[in-house]
Amino acid sequence: MFIDSAKINVRGGSGGKGCKSFYRDKYQRRGVADGGDGGKGADIIIQADHNLLTLLDFQHHRHFFGSHGGHGSGNHKKGRSAEDIIIRVPLGTIIQDEATGSILRDLNASGEQVIVARGGRGGLGNWHRKAEEAEPGEPGEEKTLILDLKLLADVGVVGFPNAGKSTLISAISNAHPKIAPYPFTTTGPILGVVNSGNKKFVIADIPGLISGASEGRGLGDKFLKHVERTRVLIHLLDMAGFEGRDPVNDYKNINLELKNFSLEVYKKPQVICANKMDIEGADENLKRFKKLIKKPVYPISALEKNNLEELIDAVAKKL
Ligand SMILES: Nc1nc2c(ncn2[C@@H]2O[C@H](COP(=O)(O)OP(=O)(O)OP(=O)(O)O)[C@@H](O)[C@H]2O)c(=O)[nH]1
Ligand SMILES: [Mg+2]
Structure with missing residues (x-):
């Protein structure tokens, strides 16, 4: 069966929460803010792969959700960044954002990548002076994409x-x-x-x-x-x-x-x-x-x- 179009749903991971924490030893009356930042959420990336010929895989697997970044912790410790998700598609796949109709990319070279949904930034921890309270992480971008394959023949x-x-x-x-x-x-x-x-x-x-x-x-x-x-x-x-x-x-x-x-x-x-x-x-x-x-x-x-x-x-x- 030759499948030449597919619809998928992608969502970047949300950023990790910033941490609210105070360091205090026995001589200090007020603690010092030392909550670390949250890590970045996973990006969703689409990559062209010359070994693939169809969009068949996307009949069963349609949702790609990135994991969220790690939460910050005390002692200025930043949360870990989530690992990006790479979706492989055949060469000649055109990626379109369903909501806006805009063509995000026309993937023509093997290995070419495009970030289709960015992961959210991690929230700031309270060690930043400007962040009195620790911040929550930002949500990742979410999109519905239409994939369309045009064969590349001479x-x-x-x-x-x-x-x-x-x-x-x-x-x-x-x-x-x-x-x-x-x-x-x-x-x-x-x-x-x-x-x-x-x-x-x-x-x-x-x-x-x-x-x-x-x-x-x-x-x-x-x-x-x-x-x-x-x-x-x-x-x-x-x-x-x-x-x-x-x-x-x-x-x-x-x-x-x-x-x-x-x-x-x-x-x-x-x-x-x-x-x-x-x-x-x-x-x-x-x-x-x-x-x-x-x-x-x-x-x-x-x-x-x-x-x-x-x-x-x-x-x-x-x-
Ligand atoms: N005698 C003769 N028969 C041919 C020749 N080329 C194809 N045929 C015959 O024509 C018929 C159709 O051939 P296909 O190659 O399947 O034709 P097609 O254009 O791909 O057809 P569709 O896939 O249905 O569009 C078959 O029975 C072939 O054997 C030729 O040069 N000479
Ligand atoms: Mg034929």
Whole structure:
């Protein structure tokens, strides 16, 4: 199961209480204030970790409460500071404060950290002249956060269901998504690494799009956000028109859905790829396609692994 968003509740630990205490020996009529300060409460920190791939853990574990700082004690002794809590999330996680809607951070580098809820300051002990009474610790910050994962891939493969996106990804990368002759086989995004000669890039297989995806048809466009941060798109077409579809219309329709989703995605450089060239009739379709669309097209057969090097080269060049 691919979970790409989660909601969590975080609260920093409260600060420890300051201490009220007086030191007195037998010669002193009035004691000397010597109550120490409270320690600081735990911060809640979110850290990006490249070993994680999903936000699945947060389905079960949603509350992260920091422990409070130690209380101060006599003889100027400061309470201990609480240990911070570190929450690990996959690279590419966007953290949003639910109450304000503001994006706290977009974690893109492994190890990058952000404090999402500060622990409270410890209260002052009565040894401070300004604090006649010992103070209580401050409460920690509390927030509800929305975590959203956008995959970080260099290349996204877009196309109609059954165009052969998963077949292509398993032919050129280390990923092996399920392949089947029915639409919407792929129900969540999948990442693969292409490693060919001196060329290396990360490629994302996303579920198929259909006309009306931007209005929620099929699996809708909810997975398209995963291509927002890619740099190049492979626009994969079933050039054989195997299911009675017309590749020229498919090409236009997918572009229309991309445009409805976001202009930025629509404007990304595309490598147009004609798949299923091993099937009869694909050649004629390709001729017609070239005549009408007038853009470079890379003919391949993902199934028979034909011309894949040429495609990888073209993608690497665009990158
Ligand atoms: N003849 C032929 N069949 C292909 C080729 N590429 C894919 N197929 C077949 O097309 C069907 C769909 O392939 P998938 O790779 O699952 O297609 P997809 O685009 O990932 O489909 P969804 O995940 O449903 O969007 C499968 O039966 C594949 O074997 C090709 O180059 N030639
Ligand atoms: Mg697929």
